[in-house]
Amino acid sequence: MGISERKQREKEEMRRLILQTAMRLFTERGFESVSIRNIAEEIEYSPATIYLYFKDKNELLHHLHEEGFRILHIQMQRIAQLGDPLEKLMALSKVYIDFGLNHPEMYDLMFILNAPMNYLEEDEAWTEGEGTFKFLVDVIIACQQEGRFAGKNPLQLALMCWSFVHGLVSLEIRHRTRVCSRMQLPQGDYMEMCRIYFNETLTKL
Amino acid sequence: MGISERKQREKEEMRRLILQTAMRLFTERGFESVSIRNIAEEIEYSPATIYLYFKDKNELLHHLHEEGFRILHIQMQRIAQLGDPLEKLMALSKVYIDFGLNHPEMYDLMFILNAPMNYLEEDEAWTEGEGTFKFLVDVIIACQQEGRFAGKNPLQLALMCWSFVHGLVSLEIRHRTRVCSRMQLPQGDYMEMCRIYFNETLTKL
DNA sequence: TATTAAAATAAACAGTGTTTATTAACTTTG
DNA sequence: CAAAGTTAATAAACACTGTTTATTTTAATA
Numbered sequence: 001m002g003i004s005e006r007k008q009r010e011k012e013e014m015r016r017l018i019l020q021t022a023m024r025l026f027t028e029r030g031f032e033s034v035s036i037r038n039i040a041e042e043i044e045y046s047p048a049t050i051y052l053y054f055k056d057k058n059e060l061l062h063h064l065h066e067e068g069f070r071i072l073h074i075q076m077q078r079i080a081q082l083g084d085p086l087e088k089l090m091a092l093s094k095v096y097i098d099f100g101l102n103h104p105e106m107y108d109l110m111f112i113l114n115a116p117m118n119y120l121e122e123d124e125a126w127t128e129g130e131g132t133f134k135f136l137v138d139v140i141i142a143c144q145q146e147g148r149f150a151g152k153n154p155l156q157l158a159l160m161c162w163s164f165v166h167g168l169v170s171l172e173i174r175h176r177t178r179v180c181s182r183m184q185l186p187q188g189d190y191m192e193m194c195r196i197y198f199n200e201t202l203t204k205l
Numbered sequence: 206m207g208i209s210e211r212k213q214r215e216k217e218e219m220r221r222l223i224l225q226t227a228m229r230l231f232t233e234r235g236f237e238s239v240s241i242r243n244i245a246e247e248i249e250y251s252p253a254t255i256y257l258y259f260k261d262k263n264e265l266l267h268h269l270h271e272e273g274f275r276i277l278h279i280q281m282q283r284i285a286q287l288g289d290p291l292e293k294l295m296a297l298s299k300v301y302i303d304f305g306l307n308h309p310e311m312y313d314l315m316f317i318l319n320a321p322m323n324y325l326e327e328d329e330a331w332t333e334g335e336g337t338f339k340f341l342v343d344v345i346i347a348c349q350q351e352g353r354f355a356g357k358n359p360l361q362l363a364l365m366c367w368s369f370v371h372g373l374v375s376l377e378i379r380h381r382t383r384v385c386s387r388m389q390l391p392q393g394d395y396m397e398m399c400r401i402y403f404n405e406t407l408t409k410l
Numbered sequence: 411t412a413t414t415a416a417a418a419t420a421a422a423c424a425g426t427g428t429t430t431a432t433t434a435a436c437t438t439t440g
Numbered sequence: 441c442a443a444a445g446t447t448a449a450t451a452a453a454c455a456c457t458g459t460t461t462a463t464t465t466t467a468a469t470a
């Protein structure tokens with residue numbers, strides 16, 4: 001009997017419709033301006049219906065944050081084709097920064113907002129973040145196999161690199177780089193800073 | 206006639222009472238769990254009274270964020286007494302990171318949350334942030350006067366340093382360093398990372 | 411077709427930031 | 441001192457929020 005299979009399929013389609021609509025509204029209006037009611041209205045269902053497909057708003061946001069990681073990982077795939085590990089590191093940071101600046105709402109959800117983390121249990125792993133982090137660690141280990149960053153803990157170096165680019169993106173997204181706009185610092189020249197960081201400083205290790 | 210002066214003083218006292226109570230509740234329970242009604246209840250006034258002293262919640266949060274900068278600046282004063290500019294840079298980053306980790310709610314408000322920025326007009330300066338940033342820039346210029354970081358834009362270097370430490374603190378505060386807890390990276394060894402960043406890499410410029 | 415199971419919803423609950431009309435308190439003036 | 445005027449405080453409402461429960465509608469099975 002294919003009915004239960006069709007129902008399963010319809011349920012899955014509904015979940016995707018909700019997620020898709022939510023994603024569109026969030027990126028259009030921002031997270032602070034979209035409610036469960038707004039999403040329900042957009043898909044022409046009652047608010048309570050959404051709770052038949054998602055436990056609460058945190059679960060919904062967690063799923064959207066997973067979707068964000070899928071998009072980021074697609075961008076990251078291209079880096080694997082590069083030869084030089086240090087070039088990989090530069091390219092990875094460019095992909096990361098571009099992603100953050102081009103999809104600020106998505107980046108917010110993935111790396112700044114509490115909601116998707118609140119969905120996780122106390123000791124539950126943040127698998128999406130771990131996957132991305134491991135990608136960075138592997139690039140750094142590849143650098144070390146070429147003799148760079150000798151004797152340094154690759155995890156520590158990875159966290160340092162991540163902190164640097166996350167700092168740049170999150171200060172920008174949350175409008176703290178306003179301090180620079182009054183000064184003569186050329187705005188948005190993030191890759192130049194990455195070049196200094198990776199090519200001129202980190203490589204000296 | 207000292208009556209209007211007394212009234213002025215009472216108004217100021219009330220403002221301070223509200224701010225003080227708000228600060229206490231926010232640091233106790235976190236920003237997401239404290240409402241205007243909670244603050245009003247705590248000081249035994251009606252919610253509407255708070256709106257006689259502050260235009261809206263953004264203004265209240267902006268004032269609290271100013272208070273946070275005052276606390277941070279007090280910590281930063283001690284650095285002026287140090288001789289070596291590079292030591293100053295290290296000490297400054299330590300003060301900044303310690304502040305963030307010891308006062309996560311305050312740091313959140315100052316460098317992550319949108320609210321205090323939303324209070325500012327479109328083209329209005331973020332004076333608190335600029336003051337702190339300028340302090341960092343001056344330390345870096347002092348380093349350059351000793352021959353370090355030759356030919357580099359001090360503002361750019363300042364943003365790089367800030368991004369690095371902000372990245373560390375904000376990833377920690379928003380629970381993204383969870384990715385490290387599963388791996389063998391020693392948690393919370395932020396000053397070691399700063400040492401590598403400032404002493405082993407930046408100084409090579 | 412009647413019964414059973416599933417899906418969707420209306421309505422309510424408890425909360426939020428904020429505004430308005432009303433009351434209470436105090437200051438100034440006649 | 442009492443009346444008028446001014447300021448401070450509030451009760452109540454508005455338009456929201458996330459979420460739950462009891463009810464109704466829809467669809468599948470017997």
